Amino acid sequence: RRGQRDRTPIADGSVALLAEGYLFGRHRFQRAGTDVFDTRLMLRPATVVYGADAAQMFYDGERFGRERAMPTSVMHLLQDEGSVQSLTGASHRRRKSLFVELLMDDGAIEDLQSVYRNEWSRAVRSWTGEVVLHDELTMILTRTALRWVGIAPSTVDVERLRADLIAMIDNAGSFGPANWLARGHRRRAERWARDVLALERREAARLRRTGRKNSPADARQSPVRRLATATGDDGELLPVEVAAVELLNVLRPTVAVARFIVFGAHAMNRWPGWRRRLRSGASPDRDALLLTHEVRRCYPFFPVVGGRALRDFEWRDRSFAEGDWVLLDLYATNHDERIWGDSTVFRPDRFRDWDGDPFTLVPQGAGDVSTGHRCPGERATVALMQTAVLELARLDYYLPEQDLSIALNHFPALPKSGFRIGLLPPAR
Numbered sequence: 001r002r003g004q005r006d007r008t009p010i011a012d013g014s015v016a017l018l019a020e021g022y023l024f025g026r027h028r029f030q031r032a033g034t035d036v037f038d039t040r041l042m043l044r045p046a047t048v049v050y051g052a053d054a055a056q057m058f059y060d061g062e063r064f065g066r067e068r069a070m071p072t073s074v075m076h077l078l079q080d081e082g083s084v085q086s087l088t089g090a091s092h093r094r095r096k097s098l099f100v101e102l103l104m105d106d107g108a109i110e111d112l113q114s115v116y117r118n119e120w121s122r123a124v125r126s127w128t129g130e131v132v133l134h135d136e137l138t139m140i141l142t143r144t145a146l147r148w149v150g151i152a153p154s155t156v157d158v159e160r161l162r163a164d165l166i167a168m169i170d171n172a173g174s175f176g177p178a179n180w181l182a183r184g185h186r187r188r189a190e191r192w193a194r195d196v197l198a199l200e201r202r203e204a205a206r207l208r209r210t211g212r213k214n215s216p217a218d219a220r221q222s223p224v225r226r227l228a229t230a231t232g233d234d235g236e237l238l239p240v241e242v243a244a245v246e247l248l249n250v251l252r253p254t255v256a257v258a259r260f261i262v263f264g265a266h267a268m269n270r271w272p273g274w275r276r277r278l279r280s281g282a283s284p285d286r287d288a289l290l291l292t293h294e295v296r297r298c299y300p301f302f303p304v305v306g307g308r309a310l311r312d313f314e315w316r317d318r319s320f321a322e323g324d325w326v327l328l329d330l331y332a333t334n335h336d337e338r339i340w341g342d343s344t345v346f347r348p349d350r351f352r353d354w355d356g357d358p359f360t361l362v363p364q365g366a367g368d369v370s371t372g373h374r375c376p377g378e379r380a381t382v383a384l385m386q387t388a389v390l391e392l393a394r395l396d397y398y399l400p401e402q403d404l405s406i407a408l409n410h411f412p413a414l415p416k417s418g419f420r421i422g423l424l425p426p427a428r
């Protein structure tokens with residue numbers, strides 16, 4: 001590491017990171033009154049940054065790639081070789097445009113909301129006694145995600161797929177045997193995804209041969225068909241292994257939105273005035289959006305994103321060299337006092353006159369979604385959450401005695417109980 005080796009502390013911060021969790025960066029930024037510090041994590045030198053300027057430095061101008069930017073234990077579960085996240089430059093933009101096209105247009109978002117509503121009502125009708133909301137939501141969202149991409153749940157072992165996706169999400173922060181076990185789940189899900197895509201390819205080829213590709217049913221190709229027939233930089237079909245990784249890159253995070261919805265339920269329980277506003281206020285849709293943004297800002301999800309410098313550059317009187325490991329602290333940026341006054345106060349109304357600055361609210365990355373690594377599923381996440389909190393607010397339920405605390409030193413975070421609820425009998 002040129003330029004900075006001498007500033008890197010000898011002590012490894014990994015132990016403190018495990019103990020302090022989401023607050024690891026925030027504590028150090030506050031203590032030193034700085035928005036950048038050097039540390040060592042897992043014995044490797046790392047620079048941690050936060051704030052809107054840091055987010056802009058990190059996401060604008062293609063300064064960082066994602067290769068070797070996460071511990072392998074995380075990488076194997078959340079991303080994989082050949083995925084959109086591992087690409088840079090023109091290859092990245094090309095693959096990313098596929099995600100943007102599939103996940104971000106108005107039609108796709110409306111489909112997602114309507115499928116979710118449908119799956120939610122179906123599930124609620126089947127509930128008897130008390131349920132753990134997070135468990136229920138992961139099932140609802142697995143079915144929703146399948147239908148959204150164009151795979152009929154009746155053709156899939158949904159419970160098994162759900163278990164595989166959940167294992168990847170829940171163990172992204174684990175090491176050793178738990179992590180290895182989860183990789184087994186990932187391999188099983190990848191095998192399934194490859195089979196689905198191979199079938200889609202055969203069907204697309206058959207339609208081409210029989211000249212029926214323009215039949216009304218095929219006019220708008222399903223996302224799974226688009227993924228199956230997507231081509232790479234060389235104009236050839238993507239290797240089926242890569243397409244399978246990308247299919248999982250849609251299904252897995254859609255199921256992970258369950259955590260955010262549970263946080264939404266947690267917030268409505270903690271601040272019941274918001275539940276009332278969503279249930280019987282004058283602008284429930286707008287209020288659900290305000291609540292959604294504040295939940296995404298306040299509650300812990302991805303603590304950081306990591307990048308490896310693709311070239312040498314200067315920022316804040318510092319020299320960064322190609323290969324340097326930099327972490328943008330998302331949690332600290334979402335709690336940055338310079339951006340969010342009273343940052344630890346839960347106040348959805350702060351989003352009433354929010355200017356939409358792409359570098360301030362960063363739970364899903366920052367900057368421009370088409371050119372950088374910002375999450376292409378953010379619109380879908382917001383839409384799902386908005387729909388889900390409205391449905392929840394309208395449901396009559398009670399909370400039995402339980403531990404709703406959220407440990408900030410466990411990644412990924414969730415209320416301890418998973419949020420247990422019981423349905424109330426309909427009012428007469």
Ligand code: HEM
Pocket residue numbers: 066084085086096099103249250251253254256257258260301302305306363364365372373374375376377378380381
């Ligand atoms: C990228 C978070 C939901 C698909 C990202 C990144 C973050 C993130 C922080 C940026 C990583 C980076 O800069 O390297 C989240 C959170 C979600 C969520 C907290 C809530 C559950 C979704 C959904 C989808 C999705 C619903 C798809 C339907 C992706 C993909 C990337 C990505 C494909 C890689 C983009 C790229 O490298 O260009 N996500 N995400 N995410 N997300 Fe999400």
